[in-house]
Amino acid sequence: MFTLPLGDTAQLRPLEPWHAQEFLAHIDRARPHVDPWIPWATFSTDRASATAVLQRYADKQAGDAARIYGIWLDGTLVGGVMFTRFDSASGVCEVGCWLEAAGEGRGLVTRACRALLDWAFAERGMSRAEWWVRAGNTRSVEVARRLGMTRDGVLRKHTEYRGERHDIEVWSVLTEEWPPAAEASAGGVPVSEVKAELDRLTHTLFGAFTNTGGGRPDLGAVREVFIPQGTIIANTGGTDAGPVVYDLDSFIAPREKMLTDGTLTEFSEWEVAERTEVFGSIAHRFSEYRKSGVRDGERFEGSGRKTIQFVRTPTGWRMSSMAWEDV
Numbered sequence: 001m002f003t004l005p006l007g008d009t010a011q012l013r014p015l016e017p018w019h020a021q022e023f024l025a026h027i028d029r030a031r032p033h034v035d036p037w038i039p040w041a042t043f044s045t046d047r048a049s050a051t052a053v054l055q056r057y058a059d060k061q062a063g064d065a066a067r068i069y070g071i072w073l074d075g076t077l078v079g080g081v082m083f084t085r086f087d088s089a090s091g092v093c094e095v096g097c098w099l100e101a102a103g104e105g106r107g108l109v110t111r112a113c114r115a116l117l118d119w120a121f122a123e124r125g126m127s128r129a130e131w132w133v134r135a136g137n138t139r140s141v142e143v144a145r146r147l148g149m150t151r152d153g154v155l156r157k158h159t160e161y162r163g164e165r166h167d168i169e170v171w172s173v174l175t176e177e178w179p180p181a182a183e184a185s186a187g188g189v190p191v192s193e194v195k196a197e198l199d200r201l202t203h204t205l206f207g208a209f210t211n212t213g214g215g216r217p218d219l220g221a222v223r224e225v226f227i228p229q230g231t232i233i234a235n236t237g238g239t240d241a242g243p244v245v246y247d248l249d250s251f252i253a254p255r256e257k258m259l260t261d262g263t264l265t266e267f268s269e270w271e272v273a274e275r276t277e278v279f280g281s282i283a284h285r286f287s288e289y290r291k292s293g294v295r296d297g298e299r300f301e302g303s304g305r306k307t308i309q310f311v312r313t314p315t316g317w318r319m320s321s322m323a324w325e326d327v
Contacts, residue, residue: 002014004115006071006108006111006112007106007107007108007111009073009074009075010071010072010073010074010103010106010108011071011072012069012070012071012072012081012112012115013069013070013072014067014068014069014070015054015057015068015069015070015077015080016054016058017051017054017055017058019054019070019077020047020050020051020054021047021050022077023044023050023053023054023070023077024044024046024047024050025077026076026077026078026079026100027041027044027050029100029101029102030079030098030099030100030101033099033100033101034098034099034100037133037134037137037140038096038098039161041098054068057082064086064088065085065086065087066082066083066084066085066086067082067083067086068080068081068082068083069081069082069112069116071099071103071108071109071112073102073103073106073108076102078099078100078102078103078108079097079098079099079100079103079108079109080097080098080099080112081095081096081097081109081112081113081116082095082096082097083095083096083116083120084096084132085130086120088124088125088126090127091125091126091127091128092126092127092128092129092130093120093126093128093129093130094129094130094131094132095113095116095117095120095129095130095131096131096132097109097112097113097140097143101203104199104200104203105196105197105199105200105203106196106200107192107193107196109143110143110146110147110192110196113143113147114147114179117129117147117173117178118178118179121175121178125175126175127174127175128172128173128174128175129149129172129173129178130170130171130172131143131144131147131149131170131171131172132168132169132170132171133168133169133171134159134166134167134168134169135154135166135167135168135169136272136273138271138272138273138274139199141169141171142195142199144171146192146195147173147180148173148177148178148179148180149171149172149173150171150172150173150177151169151170151171152170152171152172153169153170154167154168154169154170155167155168155169155170191278194278194283194317195276195278197316197317198276198278198283198285198310198317199276201225201310201317201318201319202271202274202285202287202308203271204221204224204225205221205222205225205308205319205322206269206270206271206289207221208220208221208222209255209259209267209268209269210267210268210269211259211260211264211265211266211267211268212266212267212268213266216260217255217256217259217260217267219252219255219256219259222248222251222252223248223252225318225319226248226318226319226320227311227313227318227319227320228248229247229320230247230248230318230319230320230321230322231245231246231247231320231321231322232245232246232247232248232251232321232322232323233245233246233321233322233323233324234246234323234324234325235323235324235325236304236324236325236326243323263295263296264293264294264295265293265294266292266293266294266299267291267292267293267294268291268292268293269289269290269291269292270289270290270291271287271288271289272288272289272290272303273287273288274286274287274288281311281312282309282310282311282312283309283310283311283317284307284308284309284310285306285307285308285310286305286306286307287305287306287307287308288303288304288305288306289303289304289305289306290302290303291303291304302326303326303327304324304325304326304327305324305325305327306322306323306324307322307323307324308321308322309321309322
């Protein structure tokens with residue numbers, strides 16, 4: 001059995017039927033995170049069904065029609081990549097991926113997919129590799145971009161899932177386009193790696209306020225992702241009220257109180273779309289988010305927009321300022 005290093009303590013290995021119990025435990029952890037985007041995750045609900053999923057890929061691999069590989073981080077299965085279709089006769093294959101939250105922000109999926117595409121083009125002589133993604137799955141779209149793929153178009157209302165039909169974006173890269181030209185760098189670091197770090201910081205910031213299931217928020221994480229002089233601006237009161245400007249202390253204190261004294265429970269917010277630009281040692285992110293919770297006993301849902309500025313410091317990337325508005 002081969003093992004490919006993906007950097008740090010991560011490895012790419014074949015995912016086989018005998019991994020069924022480990023695969024099921026991983027899917028149980030990943031299900032809330034990936035289920036909206038990857039319907040096949042719902043197929044593995046017990047050991048028998050998890051075994052069936054992996055056996056189906058093993059059978060397809062025997063027929064040279066598909067393959068599946070796991071990503072292990074520190075010895076724990078956290079995700080994977082696969083050829084969902086592999087047609088050597090036509091020279092066309094399709095690559096896919098999934099990942100639980102513990103594996104995010106490290107560039108693991110991008111590196112694993114590059115290994116698959118290197119093999120498909122160099123060893124198997126494939127002409128075209130595709131990437132099918134449900135519209136709105138921004139993380140998956142970003143991987144396609146980092147792989148140098150081109151958006152070919154949208155298959156409107158192509159896929160039905162849980163009673164609703166969804167658009168599917170089709171991305172592709174051709175053998176003559178692989179490998180992509182050397183990507184731009186920021187301070188000698190590939191932009192894709194910088195982007196992965198900014199994704200991690202943003203994910204940490206959103207998660208700092210979560211208190212669902214009786215859990216406690218981690219407002220200390222706000223200090224970890226910001227520089228000490230960080231500025232946070234709320235622009236949610238309309239043009240008459242004007243913006244409210246906070247330093248880290250004045251921002252954290254009232255929110256920590258609300259999230260721990262019972263005023264605001266079952267709260268979480270999550271990013272649904274983003275655009276990030278890196279300019280050397282500074283960066284900027286436009287982010288759209290949704291949120292839900294129970295305030296003073298009444299459930300609510302909402303959405304909004306954030307704009308986040310980042311700077312590279314001697315100890316890594318940090319946020320320098322953030323402004324937001326609810327919509």
